[in-house]
Amino acid sequence: MLVLFDTNIVLDVLEKRSPFYDASKSALEKCVSGEVTGYIALHSVSNIFYILRKCYTEADRRKLLLDLLDLLQIAGADHESVRNALQREDFSDFEDGLQDECAKQVHADYIVTRNMKDFSVSDIPAVMPEDLLKILANE
Numbered sequence: 001m002l003v004l005f006d007t008n009i010v011l012d013v014l015e016k017r018s019p020f021y022d023a024s025k026s027a028l029e030k031c032v033s034g035e036v037t038g039y040i041a042l043h044s045v046s047n048i049f050y051i052l053r054k055c056y057t058e059a060d061r062r063k064l065l066l067d068l069l070d071l072l073q074i075a076g077a078d079h080e081s082v083r084n085a086l087q088r089e090d091f092s093d094f095e096d097g098l099q100d101e102c103a104k105q106v107h108a109d110y111i112v113t114r115n116m117k118d119f120s121v122s123d124i125p126a127v128m129p130e131d132l133l134k135i136l137a138n139e
Contacts, residue, residue: 001136003036004075004103006113007044009129014048014064015055020114020129027112027129031071035136039075040068041102043095075102090121100124110135 005028011017012024031038045065052061077085081101091097096118103111103124111119111126119126127135 001036001110001139002039002106002108003030003132004039004041004099004106004108004111004124005072006099006111006115007041007047008114009112010040010044010048010068011051012114014052014068023129023133024114027132028071030132030136036132038072039102039106039108040072041099042074042076043098043102045069045074047095073106075106075108077101077105081105088121091118093118096122 009024009027012020013028028038030036049061049065052064056064077098081104082098085091085094085097085101088097088100091100096115099111099113100119100122103122108124110132111122111124112129112132113119113126114128116126116128
């Protein structure tokens with residue numbers, strides 16, 4: 001199964017956000033076990049690096065993200081994908097449209113996110129971390 005993890009899932013784990021930490025961590029751990037091939041959008045890496053500046057030093061952020069990239073592959077967006085995301089007015093947030101485009105680039109089965117309403121028009125089905133765990137348990 002191929003899964004693109006939304007930025008908020010990774011931040012749940014790196015910032016140990018309660019009450020989301022446990023489910024997000026368990027979903028990401030499915031990449032370690034090999035049950036899931038995990039991806040993160042290229043732009044999420046720079047967003048996470050920036051967001052974590054208040055909690056971590058630059059050196060610590062670099063180390064965290066390098067460790068993360070040992071777990072997740074990068075899903076990029078080419079010129080046409082960025083154009084598509086910009087033209088998707090049904091997405092209220094351009095960044096979410098770009099997540100969808102990145103997920104399509106890698107042929108992801110799901111986008112794992114906590115912001116389900118933001119992905120209601122997504123071409124790739126969005127699931128909560130808890131839902132991903134249920135799907136995997138039923139396979």
